Amino acid sequence: MSDAIKVLIVEDDPNICDLLQLYLEKEGYRVFLSYDGEEGLAQYYDGNPDFVILDIMLPKMDGWEVCREIRNDRNIPVLMLTGKGESYDKVKGLELGADDYVVKPFESKEIIARMKAILRRTNPHLKTQKNIELTQLLINMKEFKVYRRSKDINLPPKELELLYFLASQPNQVFTRQQLLEKIWGFDYEGDVRTIDVHIKRIREKLGDELPHWSLKTIRGVGYKFEVNLGV
Template sequence: MNKQVKVLVVEDDPNICELVTLYGEKNGYIVNVAQNGMTGLEMFYDTTPDLVVLDIMLPEMDGWEVCKEIRRFQKTPIIILTGKGESYDKLKGFELGTDDYIVKPFDPNELMARIKAVLRRVNPILVENELIELPLLKIDMNQYKVICDTQEIVVAPREMELLYFLASHPNQVYTRQQLLDQIWGLDFDGDPRTVDVHVKRIREKLGDSDRCWRVQTIRGVGYKFEVDNE
């Protein structure tokens, strides 16, 4: 990536600040932290971050007000990270122009994936070269290409995103709901079996030859991208 991504975390819990900073820096981001809303807004204008992770319940100025102030003049992506998980709060967040909404407690790896997904959507130039290469499989998110057994195969955008997400977390199991939240977004209100349909299509397009990788069904749970150990 030509430019190191700057992430501003506005959160009053020091343990969460430390956790997000740790994972953010591991992913190559510059992370700045503010522990109240007023300081967060000041740091937003001082540091010009590429993305903001914003709590709602903050001292001095709550997250809603911080979001409103940012949205008055800037389109910088905002991910709400909060303990307020009611549908009303999520709707309010999206109405204010937030880009994603994550409820605590949260998986820091999921937060990092959400950050990358938002950056890819709003400013792809900020996202690292996203390429997964395995024997007889190449998934290139930058060019939206999948090459299997030396042949390029045609996959729909959701299939591409689902395959890439699973393959970028090898041997990790995800429920249908987790995959819906990650790929389709929190505002998706369709049938969770949508995931099953997309997995079936991916399998049909990749074929069923004996390989060291496969999209595996975990009965009663969900799916994982299984990669054999060398």
């Protein structure tokens, strides 16, 4: 059991916590529960979990702030729960670095399916992929990190996956829908604006582009990672 994936659930509804704990433990996960944001963040630092399921509406500290603190610390998969269906909640969660979101009410099997999909994307198979080395840019998939001018750039898993996918196929244009299917999976039902949010965040964190490479917007189509080997 010591090698089991540790999941921290931060949710103020005890019934939801108990139900998720039951299903997740049946799947072999180690589960830790917290019922407010402050306690959840304390458990995150103390327990060093591998995955966080995080409600938005929490006592003492809301899920937005908890997610922000987690993202400032390290890259760990975060699945957000929301009782609202507004796109604002979804977009804000993605901007803060959440990997996915589920709207209440939900079925426990949906949570597990989304968790497994996220873990497949962020765990071992990505670490076997080749590193990408360009002028002042290194995407190291063994460490699951990005370096710009030798400085470690903190990209959440989804942003790193998106950057790696585009950079591994230089000068090829992908539509937003294609990128959603490649990174989020064919069963993802989110808005294509998800891609725009992530591209914006990646650009902000990488800083000024170089003539050697750039993350280009192809108006009306999508995006490409442009590499100019002649520069």
